[in-house]
Amino acid sequence: MSHLLAIDVGTLSARAGLFDREGQLLASASASFELLTPAEHHAVYRMDDIWQAVCRASTDCLAQHPELASSVAGLAFDATSSLYIEAEGDAPLDGGGDVICWMDHRGEAEAAEIDATGHxxxxxxxxxxxxxTNLPKLLWLKRHRPAAWxxxxxxxxxxxxLARRATDTxxxxxxxxGCKWPYLPGEAEPWCQDLLDRLGIGELTALGHLGEKPGKVGEVHGVVSASASAALGIPWGIPVAIGLIDAEAGALGVLGRDYxxxxxxxxxxxxGSSTCYMPFASDARHVSGVWGPFRDAVFPGYWMHEAGQSLSGTALDAVLNHxxxxxxxxxxxxxxxxxxRILKLLDEEGASFAATRHIVPDWLGNRAPLGDGRVRALATGIGPETGERSFLEAYYATARALALQTRQILEHLNAHGGYAFDSVALAGGHLHNPLLVQLYRDxxxxxxxxxxxxxPVLLGTAMVAAVAAGFHADLFGSLEAMAPEQKVLDPDPYWQQAHDAAYRIYLTLFKTRNEIEIAGRALGALPSAQLSGAL
Known part of the structure; x- marks a missing residue:
């Protein structure tokens, strides 16, 4: 019997999963790598570190069933929307890195400049x-590190x-x-070359193979090379799929049959570390404050939106860390x-627990529905308390804010995108946090x-590998054959009512934060006292 290997590269680790043709996970393993932060808003990796973690995860996974390694018939990768920079000589990024992490915000000024073009x-x-996205980061690199560029x-x-390292292709x-570059797959000339020329980075499309037609998800990228075969522990010559971003893989893994x-x-x-909401449609729909529509991002001929929260799981990490x-x-x-511990307190105290602790959870900008990477979080109910209850309230307020903003995003998509969402399918690490699952339920x-x-993220990537391996004609076929069983979690009426009240508070805070942001930017635009002649 043939099997599939799926490899997922997240923010801090690589994971490998061995699947059968029906989508059953037979073994999995993970290996971590280092995220470097050489400066404020800079987050980078070393690609060799990531590849070594990928190889460790793969070999550790297959070691659990060594008799099945030779039966692997297809491989696919998913990864965060991080950006590898190939350069001659030394590593091109500060800190010795050559991969810009997805959460790197060095390009905030460049993003605002691109917005001002009205393109x-x-x-x-x-x-x-x-x-x-990639263009602001590359603009920053060219302007601030011209020797490296x-x-x-x-x-x-x-x-x-990752696929290149596995295939030498x-x-x-x-x-x-389509999702992270100024590239519009539905157009005859997909690259927005006029925008690149206007920004002074027109040479971008001549780098490497960027100017060539890309492959669609599930097509064959190439075959496993002899060196990658030895490093990953899989047969030489098997097909490697054209891969995808990790959020898109997670969407595939939770859509279910009859999608x-x-x-x-x-x-x-x-x-996960961030949260992504990934709706699909057969037509192009333009929604303010929501990334997309992206044609062919996963399913050929279909359009995808991506709404999200830049820091979600990472925000809960921060409460524990600080x-x-x-x-x-x-x-x-x-x-x-x-x-x-929090769920126990909620059972004992009900909605009175942390009743005045509320947050607009935009620690690294708002992806949706505002679409502004410069705004920041707003919190209420903060005092001098530093004890255990304060810690638990801070954690709960953060988790609740993530759930309430999820509701806001869903309502925004329904109101402005022509969707009629009445169900949300959850994937990723948040499934392992019972407090988050209960909040999302209610x-x-x-x-x-x-x-x-x-x-589910690895499962989605295995579905992609199944197409490259020839098991299914397309991703819809993989979905029908490999999707897991699903169940609906009904909301608790008491907590549904309590969170309705909390949502009204959240919307008030969201509006207030936006007003403060506008006023603050106006304040920041005033000339200094020295320039104005006040001194």
Whole structure:
């Protein structure tokens, strides 16, 4: 019997999963790598570190079933929307890195400059370009590190660089190009070359193979090379799929069977370090404050939006890492213990627990519905308390804010995107946090759907590998054959009512924060006292 290997590269680790043709996970393993932060708003990696972690995860996974390694018939990668920079000589990034992490915000000023052009490309990113996309980062690199830029010979989405290392073939995925670059797959001339020329970075499309037609997700990128075969522990010559971004893989893993009939009603949600909401449609819909529409991002001929929260799981990590009463640094065990302590207090105290602690959870900008990477969070109810209860309230207020903003995003998509979402399918690490699952069940204003898939992101990537291996004609075929069983979690009426009240508070805070942001920017635009002649 043939099997599939899926590899997912997240923010801090690589994971590998071995699947059978029906989508059952037989083994999995993970390996970590280092995230470097050489300056404020800079986050980078070393690509060799990531590749070594990928190889460790793969070999550790296959070691659990060594008799099956030779039966692997297809491989696919997903990865965060991080950006690999190929350059001659030394590493091109500060700190010795050559990969810019997805959450790097060095390009905030460049993103605002692109917004000011009013280019039609902005209609495909919700009207405002996020600094988390690739163009602002590359503009920053060219302008602030010109010597390093002069040595750059290529730039690839992380999933494409992983496939290149596995095959020695340099190709790009339309998923990455269409979602993170000024590239419009539905047009005869997809690159927005006039925008690049206007910004002074017109040479970008001549780097490497960026100017060539990209592959669609699930097509064959190449075959496993002899060196990669030895490093990954899989057969030489098997097909490697054109890959995809990790959020898109997670969406595939939770959509379920008969998805085409439910497309306008089911919202896939992938909760990890960040959270992504990934609706699909057969037509192009332009929604303010929401990235997209992106054609061919996953399903050829279909359009995708991506709404999101830049820091979600990472925000909960921060409470554990920085609160004076935290039991320790963030870990899966401490998240679970903290969630269980809070759930016990909620059972005892009801909605009175942390009733005045509320947050607008935009620690690294707002992806949706505002679409502004410069705004920041707003919190209420903060006092001098530093004890255990203060810690638990801070954790709960953060988690509740994430759920309430999820409701706001869903309502925004329904009101402005022609969707009719009444169900949300959850994937990712948030499934392992019982407090988050309960909040999503009760607070988002829609039915929460969960599946029995232990690793839905890896499952989605295995579906992609299945197409490259020839098991299925397309991704819809993989979905029908490999999707897990799903179940609906019904909301608790008491907590549904309580979170309705909290949502009204959240909306008030959101409006107030936006007003403060506008006023603050006006204040910041005033000339200095010296320039104005006041001194």
């Amino acid at each position: 039609r490309f902005l209609d495909h990113v919700g009207g405002s370009l996020s600094p988390e 002069a040595r750059v010979t290529g730039a690839r989405d992380l999933c494409d660089e 340099d190709r790009h995925s339309v998923c990455g190009l 085409q009939a439910r497309m306008n009603n089911l919202l896939p949600m992938i909760g 609160h004076p009463a935290s039991p320790g640094k963030a870990s899966g065990t401490l998240h679970l213990q903290t969630a269980e 607070a988002i204003g829609a039915r929460l759907i969960v599946s029995d898939a232990r690793e």
